[in-house]
Amino acid sequence: MGHNRDIHTRCDDSIVTMTEAGIQILRRSRGYVPESLMMNFQFPLPLLACGGHLKNTFCLGKDNHAYLSHHIGDLENLETINAFEEGIEQFQQLCDLQPEAIVYDLHPEYLSTKFALQSSIAQKIGVQHHHAHIASVMAEHGLKESVIGIAADGTGFGSDGMLWGGEIIVADLAGFERYAHFKYVPLPGGEKAIRQPWRMAAVYLQLAFGEAFIDLDIPFVQQLDWSKWDVMSQMIAKKLNCPNTSGLGRLFDAVASLLLLRSEVDYEGQAPIELEMIATPCNESYLFDISNTVPVILDVAPMIEEIVSDLQNQVPIARISGKFHFTIADILAKQCQRVRKEAGLNRVVLSGGVFQNRLLLKNLFQLLIRSEFQVYINHKVPPNDGGLSLGQAAVASAQLNQ
Template identity: 45%
Template sequence: AIRGLGGFHLVVDAANAEAVALLRRRKKRGAKPFALMAATLDSVQSYCRISSRERQLLSSSRRPIVLLEKKENGGLAANVAPGQNYLGFMLPYTPLHHLLLHDFGGVLVMTSANLSEEPIVTGNAEALEKLNGIADYFLLHDREILQRCDDSIVCVDEEQTRILRRSRGYVPAPVTIGDNDVPAMLAVGGTLKNTIALSRGGQVFLSQHIGDLDNERAYAFFRDSMDHLQRILQITPQYVVCDKHPEYLSTKWARAQKLPVIEVQHHHAHMAAVMAEHQLREKVLGLILDGTGFGEDGTIWGGELFAGDRRGFSRRAWLRPIPLPGGEAAIRNPWRIAWAILYSLEGTAKAGKDLPFPGDRDPRELENLAVMVRRGINTPLSSGCGRLFDGAAALLGLCSRIDYEAEAAIRLEMVADRTVVDGFGATARPGRFDGELDWAPLMAALVGEIRRRKEPRELAARFQNELAELWLRALLRAREELGLNKVVLSGGVFQNRFFSARLRLRLKQKGFTVYEHRLVPPNDGGLALGQIVVAREHLKAKTQSEEDYVLSHTR
């Protein structure tokens, strides 16, 4: 364990598969990729292909982790990033790093020093206690770390920098959104990949990556980050802004405060964040694709086509809700989603018995799930597009159980054959492209091709290409009806470079103007920015309404 700038790293030789496997066991980190550090750009280039833009990012003063296309047979241990097409590299950013890498000469795993999903360890005494049994040796120093801060993660997509985790090097640099005459606000983000934000005048200051608020230490870090950001920026918020999900810990915290609370719908916040980044104020189309967000009707949303602006939206199209037998258990075990899709298609507990999956499952287990889906017992419905990726990955035998968030969808992206440009054709498309979009023809086409023993690499590509066509047609329908040509894209699904590239290409071919994130992540790490943008518009509308009322009664 080595003490760094924003916390400790756990470090092993990246070429030693045994050491990497031991680190995974001790850290309780199954298959999630590890970050790597090399001494020089030339060293990185031995293992990855690097564009000029990626070189600039690696060498910049921000020193983020940059996701790079890996070369075959590079010499690093395969279990550093199992099943991945990319490796996350960074260059040294402290004198201690430079000394270590100079003397070592190879590549080091540099992963956050913590147990999985807990905040990074910062103090010497804390490290000796928390990392006992994980680290064999400790390299300590007396430079105190006042605020923990993880490494930032970025990638380059079509020569544009995309931020996937905004932290060290990027915070607390503000995002400018205009309109100085609005009271200061504190936005508390979501529950996954949490960040918070403070506004002052026309600027929004986002915190470093806090993480998932599902354990006591992460929640304590969340509260500490709010106090710290207010103190160093000398901002006293007059309003608190939160998600509408009643079970988010961030929402519960906001509702417990004495300040006025403004609640913002999850996917509208995603949409507004992109609009703020690009200074858009007019009405646009917003395609927001993620796994989970609390909908206006109290159900789980996540495959959403909106028309609207910073102040409001209308829901133009959405995915037909997918059954999630067991709720959270289905998200952790995508085979459950795959089987619920099969059951929805074929209507029998013996659905897909002739397929590799679910032919290998216990028939009694499948019968129990059939009862749950049929009767709606502990089986919430979700329009989340991410769940469709999970189901497809499980049907293709790529991932039946996840070790980390979005693992199934990532595996689907990684195996997709990039030479395949077709989908499944017209038979895989629903009969209408407004309102509820039926995924059944698409999934039936996928299952049919699996029965024909087509290669998973081909089918992973065709599934994603066809899904892009589905959303393209919904956007074309909305443009025809509303005359809106600008499209903003947001949500965790847009971290998938294969799917994003395909959809972006098709949108541009059809003449749409496409806007994507460039300053904050497309995942929930950018949610707090959007929350403040929407809340400010609501507050301005309320103020204007009150002024109009006073004016009308004084004439």
């Protein structure tokens, strides 16, 4: 079908899937937008939440309505930035709304953040990335009391300036406390490490074995480009362009590369997707360490050692993948049990792009249900950064109402 009409608002197809925990929207756009989401609270004033950098959406809040935009996409070129700004103007007209507050992610390099900080709107509110993820679920389900939040994604700017992404927090809409996180590891080359998962595989091997990992008798090490590793190891030692990250998505990248599924990716999440696709169901867990610090540090070095041992013993990679998925679910479920024992909380909220992995979600959901937790996930907005703006709006509203 062809036509010569101008396109005034670009609107992608929506994507919905079924999971163990119910319906999950991966992209909320055509067919859902511009219908508002009803909140069980009142926005104290009209506000605009600008969302994140990838899979961007924005959200307008007015009265008890949250107007989440169509899928804008990754804010990485002029066309998408223009669509973002034009979309905001169109929605303001559609909703008859002039924002009196503007909400943004804490990452200083996000273009959505720069847009907010440069805005003429006087009242500006920054919201931590993973708090917004958890708040998006809380807003959907009308949860106001404190919950155990598990926020799992690739990277998001943390309150300490590090790149978070494997977080267990105790949160309400107004604030949060970081209870536990996966151990920080360097992200060598920054964004380049996301596009080249072999870098994270080498980092985790070094974490587990030290420099002796170069003598390991496994295919990944045998195929490693040592000239590249030499440069990268010097970067890590000198802390040059190697920000620390606790991102769970990067651990999935590392294991996928260790199993030789993918050394470089063509699109976001490709390595973890392929890792999930080959996995066979498993109810056994690898070893892991848990610190007695505050916050608790979750160390997967023992798991990496066991994965290497399995590779040396020619265990099928499908079984290794299945056992890895179950281990991550087991780690997270055990931490929820610890939080419940210490804080008396029984509601668990799951959000972040890693929970688009249906096998991980299934494993964790089942473990939590068996432990008699109440479990909540995103049903009306995406768990990825496409739902971030709703969480930002909910957090800002709660803080303004304090």
